[in-house]
Amino acid sequence: METSKMAPQKQAALVVGASRGIGRQIAIDLAKINTQSSSPQNHLRRHPLHSPFPDPNSPSSTINTVAREITDSGGDATPIVVDTRDPSSIQRLVDETIRHYGRIDVLVYNSGAIWWASVEKTPMKRFQLMQHINPEGLYGCVQACLPHFEAQGWKGRIIVVSPPIYSRFFRGKTAYAMGKVGMSVLTKGLAMDFEREGKEGMAVTSIWPATAIESAATAQITARDPAEGKDLRKASIFSDAVLAMLRAETKVVNGLLDLDEDFLRRECGITDFGKYSVVEGARPRRIMPKVFPRLEVEEQEDEGRRVDSSKLRKGMAKL
Template identity: 65%
Template sequence: MPSTTAGPVALVVGASRGIGRQIAIDLAKNGYAVVVAAKSTTPQAELDKLSPFPPDPNSSQSTITTVTREITLAGGEATAIPVDTTNYESIQRLIAKTIETYARLDVLVYNAGAIYWAPVARTPMKRFQLMQRVNVEGLYGAVQEALSHLKKREGKKEGGRIIVVSPPIYSRFFRGKTAYAIGKVGMSVLVKGLGMDFEREGLVADGMAVSAVWPAVAIESAATEQFTRKDPSYASDLRKPSILSDAVLAMLRAPPSVVNGQLELDEDFLRKHAGVTDFSKYSVVPGASPRRIMPAELPDLTVKEQDDEGMMADSSKL
């Protein structure tokens, strides 16, 4: 039987550790029932033996099972549902199980990601394929399956939100990691294009919006841990994942027209739309001033002929 939760429901894909874990925990603290989704789980027998608990949030011991227990021990509502984002049928089962459990879906956060930074000549085809399947194809599948449940319908005051962890589009991002950039920028293209679909279909007026968020400063995570192991001083250039989580919450509170189709940076969005001026609490090393890794100004992707649609065609109707 579906849960009787009266609050909104959020699905966080890629929530086993790091940024995704923090987003799931903070959504639960703010009244959301959270579906914690990723590939890794912990058997009950092992879960009961984990010490300390919770485990290191950037380690392999942190799974959707441990994150769900963290949330429920703190008084929140959460359900762990495993998913393989390279498998569309697994994504379909995830969405179906979410609806079976809570009978609704209000927020989809897609944080799943595969990473391999190297020049094209040193990026094997298997690595390239994995990144595209996890990053852009996984996102596309999750959106396809979730859309009908996110739309406004009887019993829902407004439409749902989609937030994607993907970057603004600018040329420097491609350098030295082209294969990775193809997938991540592809995710951002989906945000821009789907946002235009929402506008065209009048869904923004119903409360729907799709947005992307990306860190302005490197975040403490499993990905950055490799650098701090080599050089512990690198930690002074890191921020806690709570800054990106706070940005997600701020985006959910913002009017749909403000965030729809936007590719935002966590720090810049919090400064402009949440009134945050002091970011020191997010520094991993107290008193440090982490180096910003994203440009201060980003290119405008629109053109003067933006409103000229030419001979628009809809293949689904042909």
């Protein structure tokens, strides 16, 4: 996990799962906004480089090394250890962030557990681990941050690393898909809450890679077969899309389930993605569909008889 201060708006971003890969790149790029700041701590917190930083996709890359990368570049970052399976640990994470920075403007949830196998070959403990870290961890972080967004006048952004919803995603990895799609459901449902309750300053967005991204997982594959690198992109494409989503109007991104490449092409006008290829000149194979099914139905606006269990429970308590 990484908490960083962004400038010139003096915003604070909480990146959960920032030790390596995509999360590390997002934390570093968010902190780069800080380089224009004249805030004293951006200069006082520099540290000399005693050794090269570790491979960003290796276990040697940690929240501490990432924080040092940021501070050595003049940014401001605070590494905070969190167990996203534990609600009390999540609450301490958010409390510590508020203690350091006084606010949270952006929450990025990149923490995740992965196991791609059939139901038959996915042990119960592995299934439970993925649910604890993926949808439950996200839910806990969102809930812990919402009171602070409220205190800030309901102004903030939430970025979730989860996919668009479509049936092919379930194939061969049902247990994993149950958690990841659940995260996308949270994005859709929370976005509806924001819209229905008039919280126009809030937006929650899901993002997923259109092609395979260089990571600790892909490093194992390319170690066996270096030729596989031609189908990989750098994590910077994902980070660039996240930053573009944060710059976009809330009405454009609230409830959006999108891909990094598609958002950059549609909203930023980018057509040449060659600079993101790990192997120069390669054209990585797209692993995601070009068109996704619509989730809205004809009766989308018909809520029927709305039930609020929290109000029902309060009413029962008075009886």
